[in-house]
Amino acid sequence: MRSAIGVDIGGTNIKVTLVHESGDIITNITEPTPNGHGESSEKIKDMLVKALKNVLNDNVIGIGFGVAGIIDRKNGIVIESPNIPSINGFRIKETFEKEFSLPVIVENDANAYAYAEKWIGMGKNLSNFIVLTLGTGLGGGIIYKGELFEGAAEIGHMVVEPEGRFCPCGSFGCLESYASGRAVVDRTISSLEKGGKSILKDYSDGNFYKITPEHVYKSAIEGDSLGREVFREVGKYLGIGIANLVNIFSPEAIIIGGGLIGAWDLFIEELRKEFSKRVLEPLSSNMQILQATLKKESGSVGAAGLIFKNIKQSGS
Ligand SMILES: [Zn+2]
The missing domain is CATH 3.30.420.40 (ATPase, nucleotide binding domain)
Structure with a gap:
């Protein structure tokens, strides 16, 4: 069965969740967001690459990101994240598509959560x-x-x-x-x-x-x-x-x-x-x-759900 990885980049924690096409969580990694003064997006990137490699397998069809902040959806760039300033300007889509050769989408974290409610929750x-x-x-x-x-x-x-x-x-x-x-x-x-x-x-x-x-x-x-x-x-x-x-x-x-x-x-x-x-x-x-009945991994689950939805819509 196909799966996707959802990543939730929040001000306190980063969650990397491997999700079945059914919406079930297979594995989840939660780590504190490197968010100290003078942190760079490079540090977050290194941490994410490591976590993603830990959950990646051959059934994964894409990686969805939910990010706390204003995002450029088309290019997958963080325009401004008031709570995690170190990722302002972070070119998420380009960076991770290159690193993993998988389709990457970027959404706002609360939007990804809302999508999870539509996909498998109260909505x-x-x-x-x-x-x-x-x-x-x-x-x-x-x-x-x-x-x-x-x-x-x-x-x-x-x-x-x-x-x-x-x-x-x-x-x-x-x-x-x-x-x-x-x-x-x-x-x-x-x-x-x-x-x-x-x-x-x-x-x-x-x-x-x-x-x-x-x-x-x-x-x-x-x-x-x-x-x-x-x-x-x-x-x-x-x-x-x-x-x-x-x-x-x-x-x-x-x-x-x-x-x-x-x-x-x-x-x-x-x-x-x-x-x-x-x-x-x-x-x-x-x-x-x-x-809401969905619990704490909903942001990352929703981000993964958006991968299944996009792939379905593009007909592959
Ligand atoms: Zn305000």
Whole structure:
């Protein structure tokens, strides 16, 4: 049976996954992204070549890359990756086609994830839906008429608060600055610095910069009022962002995935409340808000899936 390799280049980890044509994972390698100061794309390339050689076999028909950042799809080049600046300008397609003599495609990581939802996930039987990935940041991907919409879909940088918090992209009040792992931590720290009461002070031994989204989640589960408030705020801004998306695209569903969905019960009520205030009512009646079922390898699985899809379309 044919297989393809999917590579997910994220700000924290790089995943190299060998995937069957059925969507099943055969092997997966996860390594930290070499992302220190002054790192070069050469180091990432060497690491990838090694990992790819480890999973490669004769059944592999191509390599798909999902990259956190803005990409030039046609030429397979990373235009700009805010979280991994060392790969800006990295000519992925050219480099790996030469190295492995296999077809290579390059897609944005959240778009690849959205494709995985269409291929083998919650969106299998849907034609139009939008995927949000709540991780360190907030990624987005759009499936339209059963196909991946090949645009930026940088939903995390939709402005939801004009005078709002600074976003590393250079703008202010982006959805990602209110609904992401980074947002959860920033919001918590700024409250604690103002003297807010919370059991999070004990978790962090007084060093607020040690706080992680997991700490905030744990505090909320234990009933901490700051922790609960932080996740309600995540829900509120997600509700605003999702209402905007539904008013524009009228999808059949919004699928939410990523590391933060473990906190679903802490934000969904506020999300639905805010969403129903702002959505055009006729567009919301058959619209579902769903939790993704695919887990952490979905970005790389989706990137591999795009290889099977492209090969099928080109008729070989
Ligand atoms: Zn932004």
